[in-house]
Amino acid sequence: MSVDQLTCKDFNFIKKKRFAGSVFLNSLRSIYFKLIYIRNHMLKDLFETGGSTNNYYQSINKTYVNVFDKYLMLHYPFFKEKNEGLEKRQVNLTDHCISKVGSLQNKKVLEVGCGNGTQSIYMYNNFEPEKTIGVDINQNNIELAKNLKNGHEKLEFHVDDAQKLDKIPDNSIDILFCIESAFHYPHKKSFLDQVERVLKPSGIFLIADILSRTNKKRIPLIERWKRKMSFHHWTENQYTGSFRQTELSLVHKEDITSEVIKGYMDSGNWIKRKQFNNYFKYLMLKLFVFIQVATNVILLHNRRRYLIFVGTKNSN
Ligand SMILES: C[S@@+](CC[C@H](N)C(=O)[O-])C[C@H]1O[C@@H](n2cnc3c(N)ncnc32)[C@H](O)[C@@H]1O
Secondary structure, eight states: OOGGGOOHHHHHHHHHOOOSSOHHHHHHHHHHHHHHHHIIIIIHHHHHHTTOHHHHHHHHHHHHHHHHSSOOOSSOOOOSSTTOOHHHHHHHHHHHHHHTTOOOTTOEEEEESOTTSHHHHHHHHHHOOSEEEEEESOHHHHHHHHHHTTTOTTEEEEEOOTTTOTTSOTTOEEEEEEESOGGGOSOHHHHHHHHHHHEEEEEEEEEEEEEESOOOOOOHHHHHHHHHTTOOOOOHHHHHHHHHTTTEEEEEEEEOHHHHHHHTTTGGGSSOGGGOSOHHHHHHHHHHHHHHHHHHHHHHHHTEEEEEEEEEEOOO
16 A cells, blocks of 8 residues: 555554564654655645635535534634534524524525535524525535435425526525625626526525625736635625616625624634544644634635625515
8 A cells, every 4th residue: 555545544553553673763654654644634635625616615514524523504603602612603693694684484595505504404493484495506515415404395405506596486585595605606796686586576685795805806826726716705895786786675784794703712622632532633623723714814804804785676
């Protein structure tokens, strides 16, 4: 077997095995294998995560299962109280969004960009909608969502592009949520046209999105990487200007950047050493989470904002 293929199991085996030779040689070998392990696992995962949107969400889903033994929502945390875990803070964001649209009871709810389905399932289980549909462009996420939905007939998941919404009939939705997904859409105006098409007259939409503070371009290398990751952040003016070109009326706009930044408070406690037998796996996840948190917090302080837009489709 090549050292490039070393896995966690092999690593534990090598750790236990004593090779013939001096203590010094054994120590050198051990350091060598540790470095290969770090390269194969920590660095490879980190580079792959930043390689495409699909890789990114697969890594996040994998991390959730490794750390929490289950899938969590895929959005940023929202602060309410001290010492809350990530799961609670993500639910806080969902609850905050739901509180802006009124009751979901007996309503047809659509979540656009539903990720692994956890948020749609949470809405379905706790707010008694008549039906909940989740759509996402990522096939892996939709397969996870279908596995997690547990046979509920009034909960559907489909692969679909937010800019087309092929699976959703005209005038069929009472409440549409799009939470932390629209920054991925290159043609956001097409998405807003679809929101207008699928909503019933007087239907409600809520878009929670990560916005850019300015529309200044960055250095070409970063712009290329952003295209690869499908990052197309709009500014507030781009949003409000585009709403004016549709039959959608904005009724509420809210900047929740500071609650989201505070949501990362205590994130050092989200992963605990005692959850892992393997020290390197623990280190790898700590580093992965640290990089995610630091990047998000720095960007939210300097370049991005987190806004919620709530509105209705005109009923003429
Ligand atoms: C940050 S996750 C948010 C998931 C979910 N809304 C939540 O809050 O947990 C963003 C999701 O948007 C999806 N997405 C990206 N581009 C899309 C598109 N054009 N149409 C539909 N979904 C898209 C991604 O696949 C990903 O699952």
